Every structure is written in structure tokens, then in C-alpha cells.
Amino acid sequence: MELKGCRGFAGWYSVLTLCLLSFIYMSSTSASEEDPPSxxxxxxxxxxxHYLQINTVQPNPKYHEAADFLLAQAKSLSLESxxxxxxxxxxxxLLKWPGSDPSLPSILLNSHTDVVQVEQHKWTHHPFAAHLDSQGNIYARGSQDMKCVGLQYLEAIRRLKAxxxxxxxxxxxxxxxxEEIGGHDGAxxxxxxxxxxxxxVGVVLDEGLASPNEHYRAFYGERxxxxxxxxxxGAPGHGSKLYDxxxxxxxxxxxxxIWRFRASQFDLVKAGLKAEGEVISVNMAFLKAGTPSPTGFVMNLQPSEAEAGFDIRVPPNGDPEALxxxxxxxxxxxxxxxxxxxxxFKAKVSVLDKSGRPIITATDSTNPWWNLLEExxxxxxxxxxxxxxxxxxxxARYFRERGLPAIGFSPMANTPILLHDHNEFLNKDEYLKGIEAYESIIEAYASYVEKASGGDGSRDEL
Structure with missing residues (x-):
């Protein structure tokens, strides 16, 4: 390269100095604008x-793309994988941050990588663009359910390591x-x-729900x-005839x-007598009947068969036999x-354990993990x-069935509940606050020393 306008050593020196200063400036500018500190x-x-932009929607999730991203994050944190x-x-x-005493029961932070389907035309922003708007809201399928939690675990560990x-x-x-199709091949x-x-494993953390108010929600069981x-x-016949x-x-x-029963359960919730998770919910999922025709349905023919499908949720304190x-x-x-x-699901999941007791996690002094979470x-x-x-x-139900304490917790306060809804979003400030919450929880859990005398923290009692 020819450097014009330079004379002698002094000229060369001045040009080189300017080039060096320019390079340092451009490098620092590039680092700050394109590659911010981790x-x-x-x-x-x-x-x-990035995680939200990986399309893991059912029924064809890009699982391996998500796995590659997570493994790269693990490598950056020097976690075993x-x-x-x-x-x-x-x-x-499966990632591991080894503890100094491997004989102690470990902590498991669980999350799922798949998300539910979307009706893309009903979203304000593309559901896999992870659009950040001027209010700081990140729109994406999985922003609440539950890619936020999986990445918050990793970010909390990043902070603790630092x-x-x-x-x-x-x-x-x-x-x-x-998870979104039952978790039978996963968890x-x-x-x-x-x-x-x-x-x-001594305790498991899994997903919870967003909270519209300032209080985080925590869950000790599920329906x-x-x-x-x-x-x-029934008998088929002409559409004009009154068949019995x-x-x-x-x-x-x-x-x-069914709708009368549903209303009776819903009335308990609306009256404040029970929480939503404490009643039996029933919602119709589909209604199928009629004889199809090229233009719709045959209107003058009464169908001989009709079906309806219902999504029912039974709480741990419910009576499945009575239902x-x-x-x-x-x-x-x-x-x-x-x-x-x-x-x-009815065949594979029960609200009771082998002893006939509700499958729930204790939320009192008998469970030190709950007390540690609160603090x-x-x-x-x-x-x-x-x-x-x-x-x-x-x-979490699969871990509770193993007799382990499992707590559902997704730190999203002041956030509308939008899991499985259109325009699912999470505000970036709430996401960052959630990382601080997990940092505190992981530090407390990973440092916990069981009591030597009373045995309150023994694994059998947990």
C-alpha cells in the first residue's frame, strides 16, 4: 500500500501513530456496540x-438447535454437560455445576424447551422474532412459558461464578x-x-406462573x-322429525x-372461597357431529353419533373416584x-401417591427448602x-411422584398471565429482576447445611 504525502521517518511515524490510534478507537467502538460484555x-x-428465536413449537420443535445453543452457554460457563x-x-x-461436597443431595433446576402452537396472524409481532418494543416488552412464544426460566437459571449461575x-x-x-404434550418422553x-x-437430587425447582401484582407466585402441587x-x-332420520x-x-x-357442575366450581373461585388450583375445572375442547357435505353439512339429516371432548383438571385434594x-x-x-x-393423562397421572395421600410439597417448617425460598x-x-x-x-409432578419436594416458581411480577395466549411477552426489567431472585435462591440452596440434631432437613422427610 502506498502512503501518499509522507516525507521521511517523521512522516511515516505520524501516519503509523494515527493508524494505531484509529485502530484502537475502532476496536473499542466495535466491542462496545457489537459485542457488549457478557x-x-x-x-x-x-x-x-436468541433462545426465544429458536422455533421449538410443537409438533415439530427444533430441539437440537435449542440444545446446541444451551450447550454453548454451558461451555461459556465451564459447566459440565x-x-x-x-x-x-x-x-x-443436562448441565452440572459441581459442589464441593458431592455426598450431599443436589439441587435440580428443571425447564422445558418446547412451546405451544401459535396463530401467527393474531400476533402483533412475529412470535419467534423476540421483538423488543419501546416499553421494554419482549414478544415471543415461550417468553413466559418457559424459556425465561431456563435462561434465568444460567444467568444467575453466571453472576454467582463471577x-x-x-x-x-x-x-x-x-x-x-x-412438556407441552405431556412430558412422557422427556421429564x-x-x-x-x-x-x-x-x-x-434433594429438591427440584420448576415453572410457575406470572403474577399480575407485585407478589411472586410459588406452587407446591398441581392439578x-x-x-x-x-x-x-341415536337413530338417524329426517331433519324435520322430533326423535326421542x-x-x-x-x-x-x-x-x-357438565356446565352446571363447572359453574358450581367457578362460583367458589369468584367468591374467593377457593383458589383456581383448588377446584375441579372443566372446559370443552371440541364438539363433533353432523354429516359433512361439499358445501358444509347436510342440514336435513339428523346425525346418528355426536362427540364432545373436555379438558378436566383435578386438584390433589379432589376425589377422583367420585368424579x-x-x-x-x-x-x-x-x-x-x-x-x-x-x-x-388420566391413566398415567394421579393426584395421589402410593399411600393414597395427595402428591404435594410441604410449605411449612418441615420443609427447609420452602423456608429457604421465602428468605x-x-x-x-x-x-x-x-x-x-x-x-x-x-x-414437576414426575419429580413429586418420586417423593421429592418440587416447587414451581417463575419470577414474573406485575405481568399479565399470557402463557399459551396471543402476544405472549415479558418485560426485560422483570426478566432481569428474576435473575436476581434466582441468584439468591441458588446461592441459598447450594449452601444449605442440614441440621445435625432434629433431622428437619433429612431427605426422607423432604
Whole structure:
């Protein structure tokens, strides 16, 4: 390269000096604008957006792309990592932050990588663009359910490592597939595996819900999902004739009965007598009847069959046997030419353990993990509301079935509940505050030393 206008050594020296200063300036400018420090808020939000932009929507999630991203984050934090496929194509990413005393029961931070479907045309912003608006809201499917939690775990560990903290107990992070379709190939197989047994887990944290007020929500149990399909049959005939016990008539009688029961349960919630997670909820998922035609349905033909599907959620303190009797005797009685079937979830998930006791996690002094959570949230300047039963279902149930304490907690205060809704979003400031909450919780859990005398913290009692 020819440098014009330079004379002698002094000229060369001046040009080189200017070039060097220019290079230093451009390098520093580039670093600050394009590659912010990993601990900066901009970098933290950027990583969250990256994770949200990976399309893991059911039924064809890009699981391996998500796994590659998570493994890269683990490498940047010097965490041990492995990928396990209990079912081909559905990886479980398992990370480990080793504790100084591996003999102590470990901490498991669980999250799922898949998200539910979207109706893209009903979103203000693309559901996988992770758009950040002028109010600081990040719009994306999974921003609340539950990619936020998975990344908050990692960011909290990043902060703890930077502070020089070393855990006494080992901390594991599991990123599982399949939760949005039951978790049977993900968390369920993981919880029943020898790999899980070897982790020596003492407590599990999993997802919770956003809170519209200033109090974080925490969950100690959840309702069991039942998928109910009721079928009615009757004589077909001309659309003008008044048949007795037609398929549609009998199905509508059942729907009316179900709706009265639903209203009675909902009245308890609206009156403030029970929380949503404490009642049996029933919602219709589909209604199927009629004879299709090229232009719609045949209007002058009464159908011989009609079906309706219902999503039912049964709380741990509910009476599943009484509910099943109600279905058989009142909602789908054989005397009205009706049958019913309860889907896969009813067969696989129970609200009771093998001893017939509700599957819940203690929220009193018998469970030191609960007390530690309350104190850690306060330490992070957060407020914890009254413990609740989760109104839906999460992977935490599979760990509770193992007899482990499992707490649902997603630190999102002052946030509308938008899981599975259009325009799901989380404000960046709430996301950053949630990282502080997890930093405090992980530090408290990983440092916990069980009492030597009373045995309050023994694993059997937990």
C-alpha cells in the first residue's frame, strides 16, 4: 500500500501513530456496540432473545438447535454437560455445576424447551422474532412459558461464578423436551431413569406462573389432567322429525349437566372461597357431529353419533373416584346410549401417591427448602405470595411422584398471565429482576447445611 504525502521517518511515524490510534478507537467502538460484555444487561437480553428465536413449537420443535445453543452457554460457563435421548430426536440437556461436597443431595433446576402452537396472524409481532418494543416488552412464544426460566437459571449461575461463589451442593440444570404434550418422553422418562437416580437430587425447582401484582407466585402441587371424550348415539332420520333420545339431544343434556357442575366450581373461585388450583375445572375442547357435505353439512339429516371432548383438571385434594362416578352416572349414562373414555393423562397421572395421600410439597417448617425460598426471595427484594396449587400441569409432578419436594416458581411480577395466549411477552426489567431472585435462591440452596440434631432437613422427610 502506498502512503501518499509522507516525507521521511517523521512522516511515516505520524501516519503509523494515527493508524494505531484509529485502530484502537475502532476496536473499542466495535466491542462496545457489537459485542457488549457478557455480564451487561444488553448481552443478557440478547441471549434471551436468541433462545426465544429458536422455533421449538410443537409438533415439530427444533430441539437440537435449542440444545446446541444451551450447550454453548454451558461451555461459556465451564459447566459440565451431556445430552441424553430417552426417545430418539428428543434430547434432554443436562448441565452440572459441581459442589464441593458431592455426598450431599443436589439441587435440580428443571425447564422445558418446547412451546405451544401459535396463530401467527393474531400476533402483533412475529412470535419467534423476540421483538423488543419501546416499553421494554419482549414478544415471543415461550417468553413466559418457559424459556425465561431456563435462561434465568444460567444467568444467575453466571453472576454467582463471577462473584467467586462456590456451591457446597452440586447444582444440575435439566432442559427437557415434550412438556407441552405431556412430558412422557422427556421429564417422565428422565425422572424414572438410572441417570436421575445417580444425581442424588434433594429438591427440584420448576415453572410457575406470572403474577399480575407485585407478589411472586410459588406452587407446591398441581392439578392432574384428565382428557374426557363423551360419545352419544341415536337413530338417524329426517331433519324435520322430533326423535326421542337422538344423539344430539343426549349429548346436549350431558353438556348442560357438565356446565352446571363447572359453574358450581367457578362460583367458589369468584367468591374467593377457593383458589383456581383448588377446584375441579372443566372446559370443552371440541364438539363433533353432523354429516359433512361439499358445501358444509347436510342440514336435513339428523346425525346418528355426536362427540364432545373436555379438558378436566383435578386438584390433589379432589376425589377422583367420585368424579369418575359422576361421569358414568350423570354425564355419560348408558341409559341415554352414551359412552365415555378417559385419555392417556388420566391413566398415567394421579393426584395421589402410593399411600393414597395427595402428591404435594410441604410449605411449612418441615420443609427447609420452602423456608429457604421465602428468605432468598426477600433477600432479593422480592415479595412472595401465598403458596398455591398450580391450576394446570407441569413436569414437576414426575419429580413429586418420586417423593421429592418440587416447587414451581417463575419470577414474573406485575405481568399479565399470557402463557399459551396471543402476544405472549415479558418485560426485560422483570426478566432481569428474576435473575436476581434466582441468584439468591441458588446461592441459598447450594449452601444449605442440614441440621445435625432434629433431622428437619433429612431427605426422607423432604
Amino acid at each position: 455480564s451487561s444487561s444488553a448481552a443478557i437480553i440478547s441471549r434471551f432473545q 451431556q445430552t441424553i435421548e430417552f426417545v430418539e430426536g428428543k434430547p434432554v440437556v 462473584s467467586g461463589f462456590r456451591p457446597l451442593r452440586s447444582v444440575y440444570l435439566s432442559f427437557v423436551p415434550d 417422565e422418562k428422565f425422572a424414572k431413569s438410572d441417570i436421575f437416580d445417580d444425581l442424588n 392432574s389432567p384428565w382428557s374426557l371424550v363423551i360419545k352419544a348415539t 333420545n337422538s344423539a344430539m339431544e343426549n349429548l346436549l343434556k350431558s353438556i348442560e349437566s 369418575e362416578r359422576r361421569i358414568a352416572e350423570e354425564w355419560a349414562p348408558a341409559s341415554r346410549n352414551m359412552t365415555f373414555r378417559l385419555g392417556q 432468598a426471595v426477600r433477600k432479593a427484594n422480592g415479595k412472595l405470595g401465598k403458596p398455591e396449587i398450580f391450576p394446570a400441569s407441569t413436569d
